[in-house]
Amino acid sequence: MSSFPLRIFTPEGPIVDGEVETIVVTAYNGSLGVLAGHAPMISAVVIGPGKVVQSGATQWYVFGEGTLEVRGPDVVLLVDFAEKADNYDAAKAQSVEASVSE
Amino acid sequence: MPSIKDYNRKISSLKNTSKITKTMKMVSASKLRKAQESQRQAKDFAHEVNQLIHRIGGQVDSDMHPLLATSDEVKKVLVVMFTSDKGLCGGFNNNLIRHAEKMLEEHQDDSIAYEFAFIGRRGYNHFQKRVKVWKFFEDIPSAAPDSKAASRVAKKLEKAFLNEGFNRVIMLCNEFISPLAQVPEIRSLLPLDTSDLPEEALEATSPDADILAEPEMGKLLSFLVPRLVTFKVFYALLENTAGEHGARMTAMDNATTNAMNLIEENTLLRNRARQAAITTELIEIISGAEAL
Structure with missing residues (x-):
């Protein structure tokens, strides 16, 4: 599967900086996945589960609010925080917790 | 004898x-190094956000986002005080507390209502009976803050500013100059100062017309502004941490x-x-x- 360079920035520093195959985030109006060769796009990201597939391995995250930008081949995700989770259900639960504690 | x-x-x-x-x-020295490294990375984040605002071609005016709107009359001010949870760090907390008391004394006669939010137990313990407490952020660890906590605090403060009638939100924290010197400082948080935002967008950075934006560009811009609030809160948290460890080291x-x-x-x-x-x-x- 073809890959693209992804950078995930949080105030705590870059979480991911390298070639990945897929990124999925919870966008402004639903789940949004990006593969290599996506058209240029900027989207708002809300608190919710997301995942990154890097060399075949899937890592689930909870992403905070921010933006996802596809610029040429580069994809940049700017979020308030990114927390690792074991699987989708855990990520979902963590994000519910994160939005409730507000 | x-x-x-x-x-x-x-x-x-x-x-x-x-x-x-x-x-x-020695422990404080290593934690201090970590906090300073985090500060640097937080700055990188703010830089990225600013660049993105820039790229979107946005010129941010003070009437664009409610968090940027200044009010002519200031009646209610929320003071966010950053102290450490633990003692044994010299005059780190006491200097700040004294600074806050001096500030309150100076503004005694104004018709401004001050309410306090606290991060760090030391400040709260001192002021809980002396001033009107708006909130004590008990679960924020002052020794090692994360950006999730910062985002939570930032959201609360934004809400206070937008819905609870506070005209200003200021942060009271120690500026980290060196491990030997921390100086109490008052920083304005909200309304967000437009000088924190990138200068006028350059002509060359006007966005391509065929770029997909979701939601539309204008709304997207207003989505980026709160990121800067999160950054400022996180940065203050880190500065507080660095200061605490520096002071403890000394x-x-x-x-x-x-x-x-x-x-x-x-x-x-x-x-x-x-x-x-x-x-x-x-x-x-x-x-x-x-x-x-």
Whole structure:
């Protein structure tokens, strides 16, 4: 599967900086996945589960609010925080917790 | 007069104390390094956000986002105070508390209502009965903050500013100058200062027309502005952490030096006491021999 360079920035520093195959985030109006060769796009990201597939391995995250930008081949995700989770259900639960504690 | 045994006890307890303070100093030194590294990375984040605002071609005016809107009359001010949870860090917290008290005294006669939010137990413990407490962020660890906590605090503050009638939100924290020096400082948080935002968008960065935006560009821009609030809160949290560890490092270094001096002093006294005991014994023997 073809890959693209992804950078995930949080105030705590870059979480991911390298070639990945897929990124999925919870966008402004639903789940949004990006593969290599996506058209240029900027989207708002809300608190919710997301995942990154890097060399075949899937890592689930909870992403905070921010933006996802596809610029040429580069994809940049700017979020308030990114927390690792074991699987989708855990990520979902963590994000519910994160939005409730507000 | 204390006996040799008393001195020995005192010296060994002093040695233990100096071991503890020395270790605490080293721990703080490594935590300080970590906090400073985090500060640098947080700055990178703010830089990225600013660049993105720039790229979107946005020129941010103060009427674009409610978080940027200044009000002519300031009636209610929310003060967010950053202190540490734990003590043993010299005048770090006390200086800030004194600074806050001075500020309150100066503004006593104004018709401004001050309410306080606290991060860090020290400030809260001092002020909880003295000022109107808006909220104490109990679950934010002052020693190692994460950006999730910062985002939570930022959201609360934004809400206070937008819905609860606060005209200004200011942060009271120690500016980290060096591990030896932290200076209490008042920083404005909300309304967000437009000088924190990128200068006018350059002509060249106007966005491509065919770029997908979701939601539309204008709304997207307003989505980016709160990121800067999160950044500022996080940065203040980190500065507080760096300051705490820096202050503790200095305080513990002084404590170690003092303990060493005391050990030296007490060793001298102990030796003197030992010599006195020997001399007394000798005199006793000699005078005993003479009597025979």
